[in-house]
Amino acid sequence: MSAITQLSAAIAQCPLVAILRGVRPDEVEAIGDAIIEAGFSMIEVPLNSPQPLDSIALLAKRYGPEVLVGAGTVLSVENVEQVTAVGGKLIISPNVNTAVIRASAERGLISLPGYFTPSEAFAALEAGATGLKLFPAEGASPSYLKAQRAVLPKDLPMLAVGGVDVDNLAEWMAAGAQGAGLGSALYKPGLSAEDVSHRARAFVAAAAQARG
Numbered sequence: 001m002s003a004i005t006q007l008s009a010a011i012a013q014c015p016l017v018a019i020l021r022g023v024r025p026d027e028v029e030a031i032g033d034a035i036i037e038a039g040f041s042m043i044e045v046p047l048n049s050p051q052p053l054d055s056i057a058l059l060a061k062r063y064g065p066e067v068l069v070g071a072g073t074v075l076s077v078e079n080v081e082q083v084t085a086v087g088g089k090l091i092i093s094p095n096v097n098t099a100v101i102r103a104s105a106e107r108g109l110i111s112l113p114g115y116f117t118p119s120e121a122f123a124a125l126e127a128g129a130t131g132l133k134l135f136p137a138e139g140a141s142p143s144y145l146k147a148q149r150a151v152l153p154k155d156l157p158m159l160a161v162g163g164v165d166v167d168n169l170a171e172w173m174a175a176g177a178q179g180a181g182l183g184s185a186l187y188k189p190g191l192s193a194e195d196v197s198h199r200a201r202a203f204v205a206a207a208a209q210a211r212g
Contacts (some may be wrong), residue, residue: 003110003130009070010041015179015207017042017092017159018200019047022189027150028055029062030193035186036067038200044092044181047079053086060087068110073136077103082162084109092181094135096120101127114161116140118148128212131157133181138163142175145153167204170210179207 001009018035020028023045045055048187052071056142059069070090071083075193079092091104094114104111107130112136115121120133132152134145137160145160152158161181169180186199 013041017181019183021046022181025054034193042068044072048208056088057086085098096124097128131158131159136162145177166206173210
């Protein structure tokens with residue numbers, strides 16, 4: 001299955017990426033279970049988390065191909081190789097690094113680089129990005145995204161990341177985002193699996209309502 005097919009299927013199931021920045025390997029499975037049981041189908045463990053590759057390996061083994069698991073804050077080709085080695089499928093970056101994008105595409109992985117301007121967006125797509133994330137979305141606005149969607153490919157998977165919460169998710173999706181990446185509004189260190197479950201279910205409900 002191609003990267004775009006995998007990503008499109010995951011977004012169709014649930015258009016939200018759980019960003020578990022700061023999660024530890026000893027808690028990641030309980031947190032992951034809470035998120036998956038709420039309806040999510042994509043989980044990102046940023047590489048600046050404690051022992052991130054161990055957490056990614058645990059999640060990839062636990063959920064198999066039914067859930068897209070991978071890394072965030074991927075900044076180098078070496079990072080791509082490390083994530084691939086532990087079974088990660090998602091390569092998510094905060095920036096447009098064409099070497100990282102190409103390395104991900106060559107390995108059949110899902111590349112979701114962060115961009116902010118149309119120039120960055122088209123450079124990422126030319127390098128082989130599977131989709132894009134507007135980052136930080138809180139530094140822009142839904143109207144900013146809507147204007148960009150007028151020139152970007154209509155079928156391009158687009159996520160808003162940074163500052164997205166239950167209350168503004170619908171506004172971002174109405175502006176042209178297929179979904180969103182959720183950080184501290186969903187998970188931050190210190191939250192229990194039960195806490196995360198409540199937040200995850202609220203986000204899934206908000207996404208369903210936004211889709212009509």
